[in-house]
Amino acid sequence: MYLMMLLGDIIAISAGFLLASNLHIFHEDNGQGLDQMALLVPLFVPIALLMRAYSPAIMHERWTSIGRATNAFAMSTAVIMLVAFFLKASEGWSRSTFVAGVLLSGLFIAVLRYLFVRHSSALVGGEPYEVVVVYDGVPAPAVSSASCTILVESGEVFNPSRLSPATYDRFAEVIQYADRVVVQCPPERRQIWALTLKGANVQGEVIAPEMTELSPIGVARQDGTPTLIVSRGPLGLKDRIIKRLFDIAVAGSVLFLLAPLLVIVALVIYLQDRGPVFFVQTRVGRSNRLFHILKFRSMYVGRSDAVGSRSASRDDDRITPFGRFIRATSIDEMPQLINVLKGDMSIVGPRPHALGSTAENLLFWHIDERYWHRHAIKPGLTGLAQVRGYRGATHRKSDLVNRLQSDLEYLDKWTIWRDVLILIRTFGVVLHKNAY
Numbered sequence: 152m153y154l155m156m157l158l159g160d161i162i163a164i165s166a167g168f169l170l171a172s173n174l175h176i177f178h179e180d181n182g183q184g185l186d187q188m189a190l191l192v193p194l195f196v197p198i199a200l201l202m203r204a205y206s207p208a209i210m211h212e213r214w215t216s217i218g219r220a221t222n223a224f225a226m227s228t229a230v231i232m233l234v235a236f237f238l239k240a241s242e243g244w245s246r247s248t249f250v251a252g253v254l255l256s257g258l259f260i261a262v263l264r265y266l267f268v269r270h271s272s273a274l275v276g277g278e279p280y281e282v283v284v285v286y287d288g289v290p291a292p293a294v295s296s297a298s299c300t301i302l303v304e305s306g307e308v309f310n311p312s313r314l315s316p317a318t319y320d321r322f323a324e325v326i327q328y329a330d331r332v333v334v335q336c337p338p339e340r341r342q343i344w345a346l347t348l349k350g351a352n353v354q355g356e357v358i359a360p361e362m363t364e365l366s367p368i369g370v371a372r373q374d375g376t377p378t379l380i381v382s383r384g385p386l387g388l389k390d391r392i393i394k395r396l397f398d399i400a401v402a403g404s405v406l407f408l409l410a411p412l413l414v415i416v417a418l419v420i421y422l423q424d425r426g427p428v429f430f431v432q433t434r435v436g437r438s439n440r441l442f443h444i445l446k447f448r449s450m451y452v453g454r455s456d457a458v459g460s461r462s463a464s465r466d467d468d469r470i471t472p473f474g475r476f477i478r479a480t481s482i483d484e485m486p487q488l489i490n491v492l493k494g495d496m497s498i499v500g501p502r503p504h505a506l507g508s509t510a511e512n513l514l515f516w517h518i519d520e521r522y523w524h525r526h527a528i529k530p531g532l533t534g535l536a537q538v539r540g541y542r543g544a545t546h547r548k549s550d551l552v553n554r555l556q557s558d559l560e561y562l563d564k565w566t567i568w569r570d571v572l573i574l575i576r577t578f579g580v581v582l583h584k585n586a587y
Contacts, residue, residue: 152210152271152274153205155267155274156205156209156216156264156267157196157199157205159263159264159267160195160199160204160220160224160260160263160264161192161195161196162259162263163256163259163260163262163263164188164191164192164195164224164256164259164260165188165192166255166256166259167252167253167254167255167256167257167258167259168185168187168188168191168248168252168255168256169185169188170251170252170255171248171249171251171252171255172185172248172252174248174251187231187248187249187252188252190231191227191228191231191256194227194230194231195223195224195227198223198226198227198230199219199220199223199224201223202219202222202223202226203219204216204219204220204222204223207280209268210268210271211268211271212268212564213264213265213268213269214564214566214568214569215564215566216264216265216267216268217260217261217264217265217568218566218568218569220260220261220264221257221260221261221568224253224256224257224260225257228253280330280331281328281329281330281331282329282330282331282332282333283325283326283329283331283332283333284332284333284334284335285332285333285334285335285336285344286335286336287334287335287336287337287340287344288336288337288340289335289336289337319347319350322347322351323351326351326353329353330353330354331353331354331355331356332348332351332353332354332355332356333356333357333358334348334355334356334357334358335357335358336357336358338359341357341359344357345357362379365379365381366381367379367380367381368380368381368382368383369383382527384527384528385527385528385562385563385565386528386565390565390567393567394497394567394570395494397498397567397570397571398491398492398497398498399491399492401491401498401574402488402491402492402498403492405485405488406488406489406492409485412482413485413486416447416477416482416485417447419473420447420448420473420474423471423472423473424451424452424471426448426451426452427448427452428447428448429445429446429447429448429486430445430446430447430448430449430450431443431444431445431446432444432446432505433506434503434504434505434506434530435503435504435506435526435530436495436496436503436526436529436530437526437527437528437529437530438526438527439523439526442490442495442496442503443495444487444490444495444496444503445486445487445489445490446483446484446486446487447477447482447483447484447485447486448474448483449470449471449473449474449475449477449478449483450467450469450470450471450474451469451470451471454468454469480581481581484532487532488532491532494529495529495530496529496530496531496532497528497529497530497531497532498531498532498533498570498574499531499532499533499534499535499561499569499570499573499574500528500529500530500531500532500534500561501525501526501528501530501531501534501536501554501558501561501562502530502531502533502534502536502537502554503530508545509545510545510546510547510548510550510551511546511547511548513548515545515551518548518551518552519551519552519555521555521559522551522555524559524562525555525558525559525562527562528562528565533573533574533577534557534558534561534573535557535558535560535561535573536553536554536557536558536561537577537580538573538576538577538579538580539553539557540580541553541554541557542580
C-alpha cells in the first residue's frame with residue numbers, strides 16, 4: 152500500500168509538470184518542466200517520508216493523507232525555490248511553467264490520495280491489517296466485527312497460565328501474521344495475558360471495559376507509576392504557530408480592506424439612537440476561560456440581552472431596522488476580527504456561545520456532557536458547523552447536538568488546509584435564512 156501510494160504521488164508530480172510543459176499558453180520552455188520535475192521528485196520522497204506521509208494513520212483518513220502529502224510537496228517546492236534563488240539558478244527557468252507545474256501537481260496529488268484512501272481496501276484485496284481478538288473466560292460474539300480478522304475463544308490449549316512450550320507455540324502459530332492481538336478476559340487474568348503478549352513480538356492489548364467512561368487516549372508515567380492520558384491539546388506547537396499566523400494575516404488584511412465600511416457602519420449605529428457602537432458580551436473561550444466578544448450593536452440599548460438567555464427570532468422587536476440588515480449580512484460579526492488579533496479568537500473554530508444559551512429550556516452543557524470539550528481550541532469567527540448550515544436559534548436539543556458534533560469533528564481532524572476550505576465556504580453562507 153505504501154509503495155502504491157508513493158508511486159501515485161510520483162505519477163501525480165510527473166503528470167503535473169509534463170502537462171505544464173506542454174500547455175500552449177506558455178512560451179516554449181525547452182524541456183524546463185522536465186528538469187524541474189527531475190529535481191523535485193527526488194527531494195519530495197525523503198521529505199514525505201520524514202513528514203509521515205506514508206503511515207498507517209493515512210490509510211483510512213483521507214484528509215490526513217491529503218494534508219501530509221501536500222505539506223510535503225509544498226516544503227519540497229519551497230526548498231527548490233530557496234536553493235535556486237541562492238545559487239541564481241532560476242534565471243533561465245520558465246516561471247510560468249514552474250508555477251503551473253506546482254499547482255497541477257498539487258491538485259493531482261490531492262485527487263489521487265482521495266481516490267486511494269476511498270478504495271484502499273479494494274486495491275489490496277481487503278482489510279490490510281490483521282487483528283486477532285482472543286476471548287478468554289468471556290463469551291465471544293456470534294458475529295465478528297468489521298475490524299476483527301480472526302476471532303479466537305481461548306480454551307485449555309490457549310491457557311497462558313499453563314506454562315508449557317507447546318501452549319505458547321500453538322498461540323504463536325495463531326498470531327504469527329497478526330498486526331494486533333486484543334484480549335478480553337476477566338480482571339484476574341489480565342496480568343498473565345500481559346506477560347504472554349510481551350513475549351509474542353506483536354502489538355498486544357488487553358481490554359479494560361471500566362476505562363470506557365474515562366475515554367483514555369494514551370498512557371504515561373508519573374514517578375514510575377502508569378497514568379492514563381485522558382486529554383491533550385488538539386494542536387501541537389507547530390500547528391498553533393501556523394494557525395496563529397493564518398489568523399493574524401487574514402484578520403489584519405480584512406480589517407485593513409474593510410476599514411471604510413466598518414467606520415460607516417459604526418457611524419450609522421451611533422446616529423440612529425446615540426447609543427454605544429459595540430455590543431460586548433461574556434463568552435467561553437479556549438480552555439473554558441471567559442472573554443469579552445465584540446459585535447456591532449444590532450438591538451436597542453435598553454433591550455440588549457447581555458446574558459444571551461433569549462435567542463434572536465425572525466421578527467424580534469429588540470432589533471433595530473439597521474441592526475436587522477447587519478445581522479442578515481453578518482456584518483455585525485466583523486468586530487470579532489479585533490478579538491482575533493487580540494488572541495481571544497481564531498478565524499476558524501467552534502463558535503462561542505452566550506452563557507445563557509438554551510435549547511428546550513436547558514443550558515447547553517446540561518444537554519450534552521461533551522459540550523466543554525469544544526473549548527480545547529480557540530473559538531472562531533466561523534466554523535465547520537456554520538458552513539454546514541447550523542446557524543440561528545437553538546429551539547431543539549438537536550440544534551445544539553448537531554453543532555457540537557461538527558465542532559468535535561473539527562477538533563479531531565484539524566489541518567490548516569481545512570481552515571482555508573471552511574473560510575472559503577463561509578462566503579457561501581454569509582447570507583443565510585437563519586441569519587436574523
